[in-house]
Amino acid sequence: MKKDSPHLKRFYYPLDQAVEKPxxxxxxxxxxxxxxxxxxxxxxxxxxxxxxxxxxxxxxxxxxxxxxxxxxxxxxxxxxxxxxxxxxxxxxxxxxxxxxxxxxxxxxxxxxxxxxxxxxxxxxxxxxxxxxxxxxxxxxxxxxxxxxxxxxxxxxxxxxxxxxxxxxxxxxxxxxxxxxxxxxxxxxxxxxxxxxxxxxxxxxxxxxxxxxxxxxxxxxxxxxxxxxxxxxxxxxxxxxxxxxxxxxxxxxxxxxxxxxxxxxxxxxxxxxxxxxxxxxxxxxxxxxxxxxxxxxxxxxxxxxxxxxxxxxxxxxxxxxxxxxxxxxxxxxxxxxxxxDEQPNVMEKKHAKKFENMKGNIVFDKVQFSYDQDRIALHEISLEMKQGQTVALVGHTGSGKSTIANLISRFYDPTKGSVKIDGNDLRDMNLTSLRENISVVLQDTFIFSGTIMENIRFGRPEATDEEVKEAAKVVGANDFIKRLSHGYETEVEERGNILSAGERQLLSFARALLANPRILILDEATASIDTETEVKIQLALKKLLEGRTAIMIAHRLSTIREADNIIVLEHGRILEQGNHEQLMQSKGEYYELVKSQFDMLDAL
CATH class of the missing domain: 1.20.1560.10 (ABC transporter type 1, transmembrane domain)
Structure with missing residues (x-):
């Protein structure tokens, strides 16, 4: 195949070039x-x-x-x-x-x-x-x-x-x-x-x-x-x-x-x-x-x-x-x-460790760019208080996942600062930060191994009983028991023997077992059927007590109970408040909810 083939171009990475050197x-x-x-x-x-x-x-x-x-x-x-x-x-x-x-x-x-x-x-x-x-x-x-x-x-x-x-x-x-x-x-x-x-x-x-x-x-x-x-x-x-x-x-x-x-x-x-x-x-x-x-x-x-x-x-x-x-x-x-590649997110030599993190999150005039041509966040300022459930909503590319990534410090802000309990994340030990945060993604990743090993991944020292309890709380215990070897069932590469919803439930149990102070749910219920989602919503009311939760969701029915809903558009905050407040103001959130219900009525 010739190198100018349109199919082959994607494999000629600029980072992989033969260079003439002595x-x-x-x-x-x-x-x-x-x-x-x-x-x-x-x-x-x-x-x-x-x-x-x-x-x-x-x-x-x-x-x-x-x-x-x-x-x-x-x-x-x-x-x-x-x-x-x-x-x-x-x-x-x-x-x-x-x-x-x-x-x-x-x-x-x-x-x-x-x-x-x-x-x-x-x-x-x-x-x-x-x-x-x-x-x-x-x-x-x-x-x-x-x-x-x-x-x-x-x-x-x-x-x-x-x-x-x-x-x-x-x-x-x-x-x-x-x-x-x-x-x-x-x-x-x-x-x-x-x-x-x-x-x-x-x-x-x-x-x-x-x-x-x-x-x-x-x-x-x-x-x-x-x-x-x-x-x-x-x-x-x-x-x-x-x-x-x-x-x-x-x-x-x-x-x-x-x-x-x-x-x-x-x-x-x-x-x-x-x-x-x-x-x-x-x-x-x-x-x-x-x-x-x-x-x-x-x-x-x-x-x-x-x-x-x-x-x-x-x-x-x-x-x-x-x-x-x-x-x-x-x-x-x-x-x-x-x-020789150095992390973009550098840890300071004498970085402080989080001791008894509470989970108060503050974004202070944060701007962030993945590259020079595209600004993902435009100097946003927001606060997520300890124990609050905060929902981030908006169209694709509005900056929801970027905010979650900055909280976990997968990236650092281009300008401004992200603070937890008053500490700038750039001054803190990365391990101690991420040990206090659990993330559940829409495209969940299941490792090769047993069901037990996958749930225990977030906290290796957890006992078998603690693993099973976490699975029960999120409603995963029922389907696990139906498997050939229960919690010792081998899930194969990327959990191929499980359905998308079952994989999501496992990742949810994994995150909860880690006992985090901050829980990030990035479209976490997207692959779960309505009946299972109801069970999870009931469990979350108890499990999120005392924890700060950040929920990213397109399905707005899942975030009605959130303490604060932040509406984003092109990296800017348009409005924020709880469900009732935003519905009364009849702004962007009202239009989003209305459009979703109109779509359901049309179906």
């Missing part, structure tokens, strides 16, 4: 910082095992060339040859055991680092403000926590230790080659500068390709997440074919980006093989000449042959490690972008 060593050091907890145990043991196997590999070719060939075989010393064979066998056994421990240790190390990194990323994302999630799809966030972190696994399990091992191996080989024969060493290593120049040119294009892979995977996951969430809508409108075609387009882009990245990364391997072949030809031709002229002996030539074979192996691995570094850099950029 290799960021500072960022790589930051990534390696996650090894810090293991520098005293796992890492030193893995490095020790690596050094032991590397030293053995560097010693053996000298023993074969200088001792086995130039001494034992040349002098026909059978006993020396026997001892050498046994000794070399023991060295290889030591190398094997050391490698076995190295592989085991680096795998443990890598898995622990990945665990720590994913935990750190998830914990940080949990603390970010709503503004962060407003700008990103759930799929793109999942990609960074899952795929981008997973892509670092190879670097931490093999790359870092292998990088050290190969650098030590190459350095050791080069030193030994120049000690054995400077002339022959210069001849066989003449290809290295050419390799360096070509690999440098490949670096930028390979890194850009892996950036594109990460971004395309994010888009693919975004579409998958959206498709699964909206499968009922897709089937309702018979758009399965269109959705499949769209997925094929995104999947094709993902395939092409992956193929291009792998193709560019694969350039390095054959080039190393070609370099190896050139080096071998130089060794044979020039090495034979040096033997004939007496500059080197046969044992030195044999050692050179061994070392040359060993030399290109780490060179090839370094190319693979470099690819890993490029993938890690592309992923780490995206991971650290999230880790």
């Amino acid at each position: 290799f960021n060593w500072k960022q790589m050091l930051r990534l390696l910082h996650y090894l810090k907890p293991y520098v005293k145990n796992l890492l030193p043991s893995a490095i020790l095992a690596m050094l032991l196997s590397t030293i053995v590999r560097l010693i053996v070719p000298i023993l074969i060339g200088k001792v086995v060939i130039d001494m034992a075989i040349k002098d026909e010393n059978v006993s020396l040859l026997t001892y050498l064979i046994i000794g070399i066998s023991i060295l290889y056994l030591i190398s094997y055991i050391a490698n076995m421990f190295r592989i085991k240790l680096v795998n443990i190390l890598g898995q622990r680092v990945i665990y720590d990194l994913r935990k750190s990323l998830f914990s940080h994302v949990q603390r970010l403000s709503h503004n962060f999630f407003d700008k990103r799809s759930a799929g793109s966030i999942l990609v960074r926590i899952l795929n981008d972190v997973n892509s670092l696994q190879e670097l931490f399990t093999n790359g870092i230790i292998n990088l050290l091992m190969d650098i030590i191996m190459l350095s050791g080989i080069i030193v030994i080659l120049f000690v054995l024969s400077p002339k022959l060493a210069l001849a066989v290593l003449v290809i290295l500068p050419i390799m360096f120049l070509i690999s440098t040119k490949l670096r930028r294009t390979i890194r850009r390709a892996w950036q594109s892979v990460r971004i395309q995977k994010s888009r693919l996951n975004s579409h998958l997440n959206e498709s699964m969430q909206g499968i009922r809508i897709t089937q309702s409108f018979s758009q399965e074919k269109e959705n499949t075609e769209f997925f094929n387009g995104v999947n094709t882009d993902n395939y092409e980006n992956e193929r291009i990245a792998m193709k560019k990364s694969a350039y390095f391997g054959p080039f190393v093989e070609l370099s190896n072949a050139i080096g071998t030809v130089i060794l044979i031709s020039y090495g034979a000449h040096l033997i004939i002229t007496g500059d080197i002996v046969v044992g030195t030539f044999v050692s050179f042959a061994f070392y040359l074979g060993m030399f290109w192996e780490p060179i090839s691995r370094l190319g693979q490690i470099y690819n890993q570094l490029l993938v890690a850099m592309a992923s780490s950029e995206r991971i650290f972008e999230f880790l």
Whole structure:
């Protein structure tokens, strides 16, 4: 599917763009910082095992060339040859055991680092403000926590230790080659500068390709997440074919980006093989000449042959490690972008905690904008007293939910202040604030797990009896008892086995169990039938005693008993009072009630 397709445009987020940047060593050091907890145990043991196997590999070719060939075989010393064979066998056994421990240790190390990194990323994302999630799809966030972190696994399990091992191996080989024969060493290593120049040119294009892979995977996951969430809508409108075609387009882009990245990364391997072949030809031709002229002996030539074979192996691995570094850099950029994201709602260092919150809420000339072009609230001032039930009414976009969000401090006012019990919320501890507030939304969210676990979510320490009592109060106990396993029934993802009304009742019980001082009901009864709603209204009269309740409702029959009804329009307060007062004034509220009753009469 082409990028200018109108369907595909929604997946080309401005926040997910491939950017041409130099290799960021500072960022790589930051990534390696996650090894810090293991520098005293796992890492030193893995490095020790690596050094032991590397030293053995560097010693053996000298023993074969200088001792086995130039001494034992040349002098026909059978006993020396026997001892050498046994000794070399023991060295290889030591190398094997050391490698076995190295592989085991680096795998443990890598898995622990990945665990720590994913935990750190998830914990940080949990603390970010709503503004962060407003700008990103759930799929793109999942990609960074899952795929981008997973892509670092190879670097931490093999790359870092292998990088050290190969650098030590190459350095050791080069030193030994120049000690054995400077002339022959210069001849066989003449290809290295050419390799360096070509690999440098490949670096930028390979890194850009892996950036594109990460971004395309994010888009693919975004579409998958959206498709699964909206499968009922897709089937309702018979758009399965269109959705499949769209997925094929995104999947094709993902395939092409992956193929291009792998193709560019694969350039390095054959080039190393070609370099190896050139080096071998130089060794044979020039090495034979040096033997004939007496500059080197046969044992030195044999050692050179061994070392040359060993030399290109780490060179090839370094190319693979470099690819890993490029993938890690592309992923780490995206991971650290999230880790560097700061909440818009910041908690002060010495924020005060709410002690025995009463629930007096004051909006003092509050203005709020979600973005620069749209003002949601225009310097409104209002008061919600302790124990009052306050209803917010108005057309869609009037600012009702914005007021609720500001009370929970999901956002901060652009101007003015929101106070509870005389405390500006910006001065208060967020946890202590939200522990005293329960929110029930129209689009309620039920987690995978049992009925009991979902109700207890708001107060994990609650007893089973307290959970059941909360369910009884809101009228949920009857339908829960009819389920196959009662309160231990698994509700599956998003509560799929429950009806919309049943899910709403569960969320209502969850909010009440938390025993809040402030209760926010945002269209909370919209998905409940009239009979159930009557039961809830009766229960609310008792449950809301002493609590401040904010009710947002389009169905005006549910807010008749509210102590104060605030009518909003385009972020401004038009009028406020109780039901009787507003009906007598015959203002906007009167017209809203009248229009709803007219609609009912028409039906």
